[in-house]
Amino acid sequence: MQRNMERAATDPARLREGPQPESWSPNRDTPPRAEVPLTTALWRGARNRCPVCGEGRVFQGYLRVVPECANCHAPLGTLRADDAPPYFTIFLVGHLLLPPILWIERAYQPAMWIHMVVWLPLIAIITTLLLRPVKGATVGLMSRLGFGAPRD
Numbered sequence: 250m251q252r253n254m255e256r257a258a259t260d261p262a263r264l265r266e267g268p269q270p271e272s273w274s275p276n277r278d279t280p281p282r283a284e285v286p287l288t289t290a291l292w293r294g295a296r297n298r299c300p301v302c303g304e305g306r307v308f309q310g311y312l313r314v315v316p317e318c319a320n321c322h323a324p325l326g327t328l329r330a331d332d333a334p335p336y337f338t339i340f341l342v343g344h345l346l347l348p349p350i351l352w353i354e355r356a357y358q359p360a361m362w363i364h365m366v367v368w369l370p371l372i373a374i375i376t377t378l379l380l381r382p383v384k385g386a387t388v389g390l391m392s393r394l395g396f397g398a399p400r401d
């Protein structure tokens with residue numbers, strides 16, 4: 250019995266039976282597709298410029314992506330960066346600040362309250378300043394890779 254169940258779970262003929270899951274791939278045929286070098290798309294997005302044309306803005310407000318570029322009408326709102334920008338920002342801020350924090354601790358051993366007064370606000374400020382350009386660069390990356398709204 251146990252053997253039959255194992256065979257059924259690994260037998261390719263058995264796995265093909267039944268309804269097949271729909272496959273999904275990014276929509277690479279329709280805009281917003283930045284036909285520029287990857288570094289250009291990243292740099293434009295990081296500077297709050299449309300990765301497709303380089304003229305319109307990516308954001309309305311701090312982090313909200315515009316529905317479409319005001320200049321070239323690329324549907325930037327379909328590029329959903331979701332949690333990627335905070336992950337990238339945490340990665341960057343951690344690698345920027347952890348070495349000096351550890352070095353100062355080893356070299357001077359300041360009191361813990363000094364660490365808290367200095368590093369916590371600095372981490373918050375740098376994270377806030379980096380989040381927007383990182384999200385813009387992520388939108389540029391997604392635009393360059395051809396991500397967009399899934400096909401209907």
Ligand SMILES: [Zn+2]
Pocket residue numbers: 299300301302303304305318319320321322323
């Ligand atoms: Zn544009």
